[in-house]
Structure formats: structure tokens, C-alpha cells
Amino acid sequence: MRESTASRSRRDRDPADEQELALLRAVARGDRSAFESLHTRYHGLLTRFLIRSTSRRDLVEEVVNDTLWAVWRGASRFRGDSKPRSWIFAIACRSLMKALRDRPLEAGSPASGHAVGDAIADIADAGCDVARAEIRDWVRRGLDLLPTEQRMTLELAYFLGQSCEEIATIMNCAVGTVKARMFHARVRLRNTLPALGGEPGAINSPDTE
Structure with missing residues (x-):
């Protein structure tokens, strides 16, 4: 049965x-x-x-x-x-x-x-306060550029520890959509964070998924 x-x-x-x-x-x-x-x-x-x-x-x-x-x-x-x-x-x-x-x-x-700074306040426990603040601001600005659905997906996965299946339930979408949003968000962050940090990198228009 x-x-x-x-x-x-x-x-x-x-x-x-x-x-x-x-x-x-x-x-x-x-x-x-x-x-x-x-x-x-x-x-x-x-x-x-x-x-x-x-x-x-x-x-x-x-x-x-x-x-x-x-x-x-x-x-x-x-x-x-x-x-x-x-x-x-x-x-x-x-x-x-x-x-x-x-x-x-x-x-x-x-x-x-800015939405994400407090969440990553301890991202760099070692080093001076200025360095930590710069890293926090850098990552925060990258996340701020993500579409809301991608940003929310990362928040549920990495800050709240929800599985892809749980995120799909929460966001009323397919598990494949959750995985696609996580993939596109990571790609976008890889492209944007170097540019925000003063290194070469492309800042593309936000993904819609």
C-alpha cells in the first residue's frame, strides 16, 4: 500500500x-x-x-x-x-x-x-573591522542586485537551511525551478562580486528565473 x-x-x-x-x-x-x-x-x-x-x-x-x-x-x-x-x-x-x-x-x-549586511556580519571573523565592513558591503551589494525570487531562494537555502523540496513548497514552484534559481543566482554573484570589488567582471541584467 x-x-x-x-x-x-x-x-x-x-x-x-x-x-x-x-x-x-x-x-x-x-x-x-x-x-x-x-x-x-x-x-x-x-x-x-x-x-x-x-x-x-x-x-x-x-x-x-x-x-x-x-x-x-x-x-x-x-x-x-x-x-x-x-x-x-x-x-x-x-x-x-x-x-x-x-x-x-x-x-x-x-x-x-540594504538587506543582507546584518546576515553576514561575521563573514570575516579574522582581521580588522574595516576589512570586515568592506567584505560585508561587497557581498550585500551583490545580493541586492539579484531578482527577488533568486535572493529569497538563497536566503531559504543558506540562512534557514531549507531543502530544495521545502523551498519548492514555500515558493509554490517546481523543485527544478528552485535549482535553476540557485544556479542563476550563483552565476550572477560570481559575475558581479569581482566587479563590485574593483576587479574585472561583468554585471549583466538580472535573470528572470
Whole structure:
């Protein structure tokens, strides 16, 4: 007898997933205390994820709040086919993409902040503070040039440790699309980082995948 996806998902959950599933079920019953627990657990995590995924810091708090509100309103619709974390981050991804479409940055307006610097603050533990700051700025500017989907894919993979299958669930796309976005993002970073660092390198137009 073939095991269902939901059955495999339940079998493979770790204790943290089970705890979050219990919280989601309680939220679905209208338990405000359970929602407060999820809010405490995810507010900072979602904020860091979104800050690294877009330079539009003016949208981050709004998207976090929209995501958590959607969790409160929609917890009863979580079927358990994926990890609770994947479901919540999928809501955040959709909310961010909608916010970017609804409120595009006006031409000539500066981005409201650089998104990735804090995430790689320890990229160069050795050496002087000036060198670390230069490396951080260099990598941050390279990531800022990536299309949102590519940048978000790298964030999910390398900062949050999500698998390609989990990223596909979160971003509602095929696993092959996830792998393609990671490939194009790495190629683009290899091309742009030398140029940003003052070395020869091509800065091409952003990939659309």
C-alpha cells in the first residue's frame, strides 16, 4: 500500500514540528495563547528573513504582520502536508511578492535600506573591522542586485537551511525551478562580486528565473 505524502510528512516531523503543529491546531480553535506563542516564535524569524530577501525595509513590518494575521485567520486550513514552518514561510513569500507588486519603488527613489549586511556580519571573523565592513558591503551589494525570487531562494537555502523540496513548497514552484534559481543566482554573484570589488567582471541584467 502506497504511503501518502501527508503520512510521510507526519512520520518525518521532529519534536519541534510536532510542537508547532499542536500550536497551529490550537490557533485554529481560536486559542489566543497559542497564537501568542507562534507570534513570539516567528516575528523575529520572519523579520530577519524578509530583511535579507528585499531591500524594501519599509515593507518588512507590514508583511510580517500580514503573514501572522493570515496564520491566525487561516490556521484551520493547514492540512499537514508540509512542515508548519514551510507553510508559514510560504505565506510570507506570497505576502512579500504581493506587497512588491502593489507598492513598487518609484523611479529614482533610493532603496530603504540594504538587506543582507546584518546576515553576514561575521563573514570575516579574522582581521580588522574595516576589512570586515568592506567584505560585508561587497557581498550585500551583490545580493541586492539579484531578482527577488533568486535572493529569497538563497536566503531559504543558506540562512534557514531549507531543502530544495521545502523551498519548492514555500515558493509554490517546481523543485527544478528552485535549482535553476540557485544556479542563476550563483552565476550572477560570481559575475558581479569581482566587479563590485574593483576587479574585472561583468554585471549583466538580472535573470528572470
